[in-house]
Amino acid sequence: MLDKEKALVVFSGGQDSTTCLFWALRNFKEVHTLTFSYGQRHSLETEIARRLAERAGVDFRLMDISSIAGLGTSSLTDDSIRMDEEKPSGTFPNTFVPGRNLFFLSVAAVYAREHGIMNIVTGVSQTDYSGYPDCRDSFIRSLNVTLNLAMDEQFVIHTPLMWLDKAQTWALADSLGVFDIIRNETLTCYNGVPGDGCGHCPACRLRQAGLEEYLKNGKQGR
Numbered sequence: 001m002l003d004k005e006k007a008l009v010v011f012s013g014g015q016d017s018t019t020c021l022f023w024a025l026r027n028f029k030e031v032h033t034l035t036f037s038y039g040q041r042h043s044l045e046t047e048i049a050r051r052l053a054e055r056a057g058v059d060f061r062l063m064d065i066s067s068i069a070g071l072g073t074s075s076l077t078d079d080s081i082r083m084d085e086e087k088p089s090g091t092f093p094n095t096f097v098p099g100r101n102l103f104f105l106s107v108a109a110v111y112a113r114e115h116g117i118m119n120i121v122t123g124v125s126q127t128d129y130s131g132y133p134d135c136r137d138s139f140i141r142s143l144n145v146t147l148n149l150a151m152d153e154q155f156v157i158h159t160p161l162m163w164l165d166k167a168q169t170w171a172l173a174d175s176l177g178v179f180d181i182i183r184n185e186t187l188t189c190y191n192g193v194p195g196d197g198c199g200h201c202p203a204c205r206l207r208q209a210g211l212e213e214y215l216k217n218g219k220q221g222r
Contacts, residue, residue: 002118002153005029008111009121010104011060012036013049014188015207016123016161019169021056022176023160024121032059032117034108038066038100042192052185061111065103101134102143109147109155118156125161125169137162166210167217174219183211 007024011017011033024031035049046062053060101124108120124135133139137159144157161169173182189197189204197204 001116002113002155003030003116004118006032006115006117007119007121007158008032008034008108008115008117009058010034010036010108010123011049011053012123013045013052013186014123014203015173015182015186016125016169016188017049018052018182018186019173019176019178020121020123020158020160021052021058022178022181023172024119024158025056025058026176028119031056032115033061034111035060035062036104036107037062037064038103042187044192044194045187048185048187048194052181055181055185063107063111065107099134101132101139105140105143105157106147109151109153112155113151113153118154119158120155121158121160123161124159125164127161127163127165127168166206167213168210170210170214174214179219 005028007028007030009017009021009024009031011021012035021031021033033049033053035046035053037043037046050060050062101122105120105122108122112118112120122140124140126136140157140159140162144155147153147155147157160172164172170179170182173179184195187194187197188207190201191198191204193204197207199205199208
């Protein structure tokens with residue numbers, strides 16, 4: 001039987017998933033994290049995820065699903081490909097890893113079932129849309145139904161950031177009391193630079209623009 005007080009966070013150690021981790025800690029009695037090694041450029045990502053999970057005092061599990069890197073072509077899994085810094089017109093950016101969230105959430109659901117966890121938390125967002133179809137609300141809702149049918153369970157996939165832009169995500173982190181952790185200790189950068197990152201990859205520019213907007217409008221309690 002799945003326990004409604006348990007949550008599993010699909011956890012990369014980046015800004016979004018770390019914010020979701022602390023959101024889950026506020027909303028559920030028992031929180032677990034599941035991090036994936038999927039052939040990404042930077043192994044530091046998984047190490048930072050481990051450190052953050054330990055800091056938060058939650059269970060951490062690293063799972064190798066690197067076979068997905070060979071199924072499609074992405075600059076995040078193939079360092080011979082020059083990374084898009086702007087979204088190309090009429091197609092996906094080459095930072096898109098085909099099926100990544102489909103794989104992540106499917107594996108997470110199996111893991112959750114085996115550990116009696118009802119709630120699965122992921123940091124996808126449709127508001128700051130990067131051209132990734134597997135970050136859309138319609139996909140998450142559809143997959144939630146499919147996973148429930150596939151395993152005859154009643155999982156609930158939570159997407160706390162789905163309708164938040166990056167400034168609002170910073171605001172949520174601040175309201176959770178983890179603004180400094182998110183800013184200084186997470187790794188969002190596609191080039192593997194922790195904290196404020198490299199400053200020019202798509203992930204860094206989106207994160208920085210949101211941060212500047214939030215700071216301009218007044219950070220809570222500062």
